[in-house]
Amino acid sequence: MKLEIDDKTVEIEAGNTLLAAARSIGIDIPTLCYHPALEPFGACRLCSVEIEKRGRTKVVTACNYPVEDGLIVRTNTPDIIEIRKLLLELLLARCPDEGRIQSLASEYGVSKPRFQIEDEHCILCGLCTRVCEELVGVSAINVISRGVEREVGAPYNELSDDCIGCGACALVCPTDAIRLEKNIYPTTAEDIQEIEGKFLEGERDEVLGVFSDLVAGKASTGGQDGGMVTALLISGMKNNLFDAALVVRRVEGYNAEAVVVEDEQGILSARGTKYLRVPMMSKLEAALKAGKRRIAVVGTPCEVKAVRKLQQQRDLEREYPGIELTILGLFCLESFDYDGLKADMSSRFDVELDKADKTQISKGKYIVTAGGKDYSCDVRDMEAIVREGCPYCGDFVSQLADISIGSVGSPDDCSTVIVRSKAGKKLLDAAEFVSAEVDKKQIVKLAKLKKRNADRNLATILDGVQ
Template sequence: MRFWIDDQQLEAQTSSTILEAALSAGIKIPTLCHHPALESYGSCRLCTVEIEKNGKKRFVTACNYPIEDGLVVRTATPAVLDIRRMIAELLLSRCPKEKQIQDLAREYGVIEPRFKLEEEKCILCGLCCRVCGEMVGVFAINFQNRGTERSVGAPYGELSEDCIACGACSLVCPTSAISAQRNIFPLTAEDIIRIEEEHLSGERDADLGVYSELFAARTEIQGQDGGVVTSLLARCLDKGVIDAAVVVYQKENNGGRAAAVDDIEGVIKAKGTKYVRVSALAPLIDALRGGKRRVAVVGTPCQIRVIRKLEQLDYFKDEFPDAEIFLVGLFCFESFDYRRLRDHAKGLLGIDIEDADKIQIAKGRYIATLDGMEHSCSV
């Protein structure tokens, strides 16, 4: 495939966008809403270029327009620069104090916008929404409203039940609209080592990380992965150590529903691992607002992380100063799409796990029991 960008002849074996081809050739095309790990969106329009095909010219966004054989692309014609200049002026009027926007406007000769200044930080590029949905798979935030009322936020402006406090939105935000106030969660291997040295003490295991003590236990309450957590919660309720526990119940079609319970029977009914993502935050807050003050929360790392994050921000201390929250973290199976898990297991085990009497993970194997017969595969 042969094409031209700014009179430079280029070739590509596979289809790519104009922006990708330009970057590969060292040709700069400005953009604010593009990230290589995400699907192209074209919201900022800053990457507008002029193309010529079959003698006809028009403007397109480089980030999502595919390269075609014989395509002619011009990235800096007077008309293209006028478009970018107008976009830079509009952005500067919306976010006059953002350095990246100031630098962009200065690059295109915009010193002072003609439009009424606003005091915004968000340029509505959509990167935060897309990384939350496409990479994290949570969809905790999205665009709200239309036109001049358009904004980004969680549903109804409330604390999101789906947010796992991963910080991905703040990492991709091109302005200071989303910033991490304090983040001690590791993002790279180097971060893990640094954080462990600064904040943790104890022995270190290659698989488990840093720990204080390790225990092996047996319980009379049979659960999917041993029943130890169920026994701990039941014992704590019986002895008055806690007055409620946030657990997850199985729903039809193998969905999950988190709920706060205050009796042993409720804990036992919730025993067993559910391979679905559910929010433990809403029932925890409901329990605290309902007068419970010593609440245990059982959850996977992402669920526990959300609550830890709120603790760091003093949310619980401010809202419920006399509350004690006990967190019980579980190892994560990292499979939240039950349909795909079901199809994959059927191919490996030859049975539908929907019909299984029991499912567990033991000694590195995924085991489904049906009519007294075990069907297993390695994890």
């Protein structure tokens, strides 16, 4: 395709947009809602340009208008400048304190809007909701309402159960809006630093995060892979370190849900690893609202992030006086989709997942035990049923937990335990277990693998950020 942009000829393959064509020859067109890794959205209209076809001109948006042979494009006519100026004036009146808007506006000579000034931050460019839906795949936040009431948020303006704290939305947000959202948990590098400083204690390891102790052990109570989670919970409750625990329990066969338990019986009912992600944050908030204050939360890295982010951005002590959360993080490479896993097990091994005795991941193998028999396959073969969002998480060892537990790095029948804070240390000290040798290298290897994958995925997002 050969076309002319601002009197310069450009040749580019069909299927490209005017924006791509213009940028390929160094012509800058301003955009606010465009990101190369996402479907064009056409909402901010800043990339409006004039096209001429068969002698007739009209205004189109460069971000989604496909290149055509012989098209004449003008990106800087007085008409186009007028459009951009007014759009920026409208946006500046809406979001007067946003640097990105201020600088774009001043580029176009707009400094003081002629409209009533408001104090919004979100310009509704939709980058956050689209990155969450199109790339990460969890759709934790979305557009709500319509017309002038349109906004972005989590359903019912309540804590999201779907947000995995990957922070992709914060990366793409051109303003402060996402950082001000209270119901999702985008955890950026700065956030992690802040959380570590505030809640954790120990040396900072590049791969494993902040920790003071790394041990392997086998609980005297038994349980999967050493049963250390169960043991820590039981002894913690016995020693009055917390009154309740938010744990994941199997329901309806192998499916699972988060529940609050308050005694040993309850803790024991939640034994066993699930490799499933379930709604957790709404349960935590419900427990707090119901008057529970000293709660141990057991969660995957994404859930740990969510709880920490909540502690960081909200004044929980004021909302729930006496609150004391102890976070037990699990090692997690990825979690599976329940229906997908069920179908996969059935077709792969002819095993009914709901009747399985236990499932585990060990040394790159997914192992399911049913009818007294072990069936196993390569975890890598199960990529298709990995939950949305997991490829964007780089945390294998629940770096922000008070104490992290997993099977990797310790002998069979034992658990690896990483202590990261005073609360974590207290918890470990109270538990009875037989210690064993830890293989740190093995943990580091997997943690690096996960991090590398996530970094690669997040890089596509970062690359497109202006």
